Amino acid sequence: MINVRSSFVRPRMIDQEIMKLSLVQSQRLFTSSPARKSTKPLSRKPIGGNDDNNLRSANLEFSSGKAIILCVLVGGIGYYIFQNEKHKMDLKREQESKKGYGKPQIGGGRFTLIDHNGNPFSEQNLLGKFSLIYFGFSHCPDICPDELDLLGVWLDKLKKDNIEVQPVFITCDPARDKPEVLKEYLSDFHDGIIGVTGEYDDIKNICKQYRVYFSTPQNVRPDQDYLVDHSIFFYLMDPQGQFMEALGRNHDENSGVIRIKDQIRQYKEADNNDNKKWF
Amino acid sequence: MVWIPFFSNSSDSNKDFENNRKQRELCWESRDDFFNCLDKINVINSLDPKNEKLINQNCKDESKKFNKNCATSWINYFKQKRLIDFRNSQIDRELELKRQQEQIQD
Numbered sequence: 001m002i003n004v005r006s007s008f009v010r011p012r013m014i015d016q017e018i019m020k021l022s023l024v025q026s027q028r029l030f031t032s033s034p035a036r037k038s039t040k041p042l043s044r045k046p047i048g049g050n051d052d053n054n055l056r057s058a059n060l061e062f063s064s065g066k067a068i069i070l071c072v073l074v075g076g077i078g079y080y081i082f083q084n085e086k087h088k089m090d091l092k093r094e095q096e097s098k099k100g101y102g103k104p105q106i107g108g109g110r111f112t113l114i115d116h117n118g119n120p121f122s123e124q125n126l127l128g129k130f131s132l133i134y135f136g137f138s139h140c141p142d143i144c145p146d147e148l149d150l151l152g153v154w155l156d157k158l159k160k161d162n163i164e165v166q167p168v169f170i171t172c173d174p175a176r177d178k179p180e181v182l183k184e185y186l187s188d189f190h191d192g193i194i195g196v197t198g199e200y201d202d203i204k205n206i207c208k209q210y211r212v213y214f215s216t217p218q219n220v221r222p223d224q225d226y227l228v229d230h231s232i233f234f235y236l237m238d239p240q241g242q243f244m245e246a247l248g249r250n251h252d253e254n255s256g257v258i259r260i261k262d263q264i265r266q267y268k269e270a271d272n273n274d275n276k277k278w279f
Numbered sequence: 280m281v282w283i284p285f286f287s288n289s290s291d292s293n294k295d296f297e298n299n300r301k302q303r304e305l306c307w308e309s310r311d312d313f314f315n316c317l318d319k320i321n322v323i324n325s326l327d328p329k330n331e332k333l334i335n336q337n338c339k340d341e342s343k344k345f346n347k348n349c350a351t352s353w354i355n356y357f358k359q360k361r362l363i364d365f366r367n368s369q370i371d372r373e374l375e376l377k378r379q380q381e382q383i384q385d
Contacts, residue, residue, distance in 0.1 A: 119354055138298060139298060139350070139352070141349075141350075141352075141353040141356050141357065142357075145300075185298065188299060188300040210378075222354065225293075225350060225351050225352045226352055227352050227353075227356055
């Protein structure tokens with residue numbers, strides 16, 4: 001009973017014993033006949049040397065036992081590194097395929113504007129956090145209020161997942177949208193939306209940077225009743241103030257959040273990979 | 280509540296309109312009422328002077344409310360948008376019909 005058990009538990013040891021024995025036997029077979037010895041001039045054994053079975057079996061033990069462990073270890077590490085690198089390559093490829101050819105020249109430049117409290121607002125205010133920038137004007141009949149409500153829903157949903165995004169509303173109508181007007185207007189929407197306005201030329205410049213269609217005439221009086229044409233996109237910006245993604249009217253309460261989360265996750269993964277490079 | 284009246288000096292703008300959430304919703308509501316009334320009398324283009332008489336006969340109240348509750352620029356915008364939306368839906372319908380006919384021929 002005990003014997004059976006021990007052979008069960010240590011099969012490898014027993015295998016090795018058997019192998020050792022058989023080798024010893026075969027060597028004895030070889031060396032025991034002197035006629036054979038002379039027919040093998042290229043034998044590794046020194047001529048007239050003793051059979052050193054102990055040394056032989058020690059070598060064998062190393063090559064079968066430890067070598068297998070070493071091989072598995074090296075192979076395992078190699079496999080792990082290979083898989084790791086492959087995953088990184090796949091990620092990189094996925095990002096590049098999504099980016100298409102070249103990075104679109106949207107935003108990223110310098111600008112000097114003022115927020116709804118009259119404080120300066122520049123490209124520096126986009127650093128260190130993700131931002132969602134929307135261009136509109138307070139006197140917008142139906143689309144901007146809808147989109148700003150949608151933005152509020154997105155912000156709430158993102159906050160639930162602990163994702164903070166800085167919402168920015170830049171007016172395309174600087175003649176009427178003075179800071180106090182924006183402040184009043186944005187009080188109807190989600191808390192924390194930063195209203196941004198500025199001089200006519202500065203607004204024209206930032207609209208150009210973000211490829212926003214800008215048709216506001218220069219010499220309108222603030223008391224005139226007119227509409228401003230503008231393109232409708234949310235611009236997702238990364239913590240370096242660089243453009244990530246434009247979200248159009250096709251996104252609803254859910255798909256917009258999914259898109260933003262995807263983009264932010266990808267950005268963070270790419271960022272981690274860059275930091276992890278150790279070779 | 281501080282509100283800077285933009286349109287007080289302008290002769291062609293609506294003095295009653297204040298740009299806040301409540302007023303916007305009121306404007307959209309009266310717009311929908313007015314357009315529903317136009318649907319009933321089959322008028323798409325309310326900017327066309329030819330339709331003026333018909334509108335005055337059937338949708339006078341709705342029109343009055345719409346004009347009272349919305350900014351003048353918005354009123355024109357919504358009326359034009361109704362026209363454009365109608366044309367777009369017509370084009371969509373034609374394309375759909377064409378597609379169906381092609382399917383039958385195939």
